[in-house]
C-alpha cells in the first residue's frame with residue numbers, strides 16, 4: 001500500500017513538473033497573471049514551488065466547488081481550506097465571500113453575513129466581481145439558496161431586491177422572493193470590466209438567506225450562453241420556472257421583467273414543445289383561460305417565436321392568461337421571452353407565473 005502511494009505521489013510530481021517545463025518563461029515571471037489568478041503556486045517542497053493551472057476540487061465538508069491551491073495562496077486570496085488535493089500537496093480552497101467583499105477567484109460563493117444563519121436586518125449588501133483574467137466573457141450565477149422577501153400586492157419587489165449588473169452598463173435584472181435552484185448569465189464588457197451583485201433588504205420582519213455560486217466563463221468556453229440569454233438550458237428536456245415561481249397558490253409573479261430564457265439546440269433536434277405544469281400570467285389564476293396574440297397579451301406575457309416544420313407561420317407568438325395549451329415550434333434558436341410590466345391590474349388575481357416543461361423534437 002505504502003509503496004503504491006509513494007509511486008502515485010511521484011507520478012503527480014512528474015505530471016506537474018512536465019506542465020511547468022511547458023509553460024513559457026514569460027508566464028512564470030509574470031506577476032500580473034499570478035495576481036489575476038491565472039496560475040496557482042503549489043509548494044511541493046520547501047525548496048520547490050511550482051505554478052500550475054487552477055484545478056477544480058470538491059470540498060471535503062460539503063462538496064462545494066473549490067480550487068486546488070497551496071495553503072498560503074488560499075489564505076492570501078481570502079479562501080478557506082477544506083480538504084486536500086494533489087495527493088496532499090495542495091488544499092481544496094473554497095472562496096466564500098460576504099457583503100462588501102470582492103470576488104477574485106473562479107467558482108466563488110456569495111453568502112449573506114452569518115450564513116447559514118438568516119438575515120433579518122435592513123441592509124445594502126454589495127459584492128464586486130472581478131474577472132480572474134481578461135479572457136473571461138461571461139458570468140454564471142447559480143442560486144443554491146436564494147430566499148428574499150417576496151413582492152408586494154402589485155407584484156413589485158418593494159421590500160427586498162436582488163440586482164445583477166455589469167460594469168459595462170447592461171440593463172440590470174432585478175428579482176426578489178424565493179429563487180433557490182434558479183440561475184442567471186451576464187455578458188461582460190471587454191478588458192477588465194467586471195460586475196456587481198447588490199442585495200438590498202428594507203424590513204426587519206422577513207428572514208433571508210443566500211448562497212450563490214459565481215462561475216467565470218472564458219470567451220471560448222463551450223458552456224457559454226448565447227448573447228443576451230439571462231437563462232440557458234442545455235438539456236434535451238427540462239423545466240423553466242419564472243422567477244419566484246412557487247408551488248403553492250398566491251401572487252408570486254414579479255413585475256417589470258424583460259428577459260430571455262434560451263435552450264441549447266441539441267444535435268439532431270429541430271423543434272421544441274412547451275407544456276405547462278402551471279401558467280398564470282394575467283387574469284384570475286382560479287379561472288383557466290388561454291389567451292394569445294398581440295391584442296390580448298399586451299402587458300404581461302411570454303413570447304415564443306413560432307414556425308411550423310415546413311417553415312410557415314400561422315400562429316401568434318404571444319401567450320398570456322391563466323392557461324397555456326401545448327406550444328410546438330421549429331423556429332431556431334429555441335428561446336422563450338418573458339415580459340411583465342410594472343403593475344398588476346385588479347382583474348389579475350393570484351398570478352403565480354409559470355412552470356413550463358420543454359422537450360426537444362428530433363429532426
Ligand SMILES: *[C@@H]1O[C@H](CO)[C@@H](O)[C@H](O)[C@H]1NC(C)=O
Nearest residue numbers: 058059060061062063064065
Ligand atoms: C459528496 O459527493 C459524493 C459523491 O457524489 C457523495 O458520496 C458524498 O455523500 C457527498 N458528500 C457530502 C457531504 O455531500
Ligand SMILES: *[C@@H]1O[C@H](CO)[C@@H](O)[C@H](O)[C@H]1NC(C)=O
Nearest residue numbers: 152158159202203204205206
Ligand atoms: C413587514 O415590513 C414591511 C415594511 O416595513 C411592511 O410593509 C409589511 O407589512 C410587514 N409585514 C408583516 C407581515 O408584518
Ligand SMILES: *[C@@H]1O[C@H](CO)[C@@H](O)[C@H](O)[C@H]1NC(C)=O
Nearest residue numbers: 106107132136215216217218
Ligand atoms: C471556471 O471554472 C469552470 C469550472 O467550474 C471552468 O469551466 C471555467 O473554464 C473556469 N474559468 C476560468 C476563467 O478559468
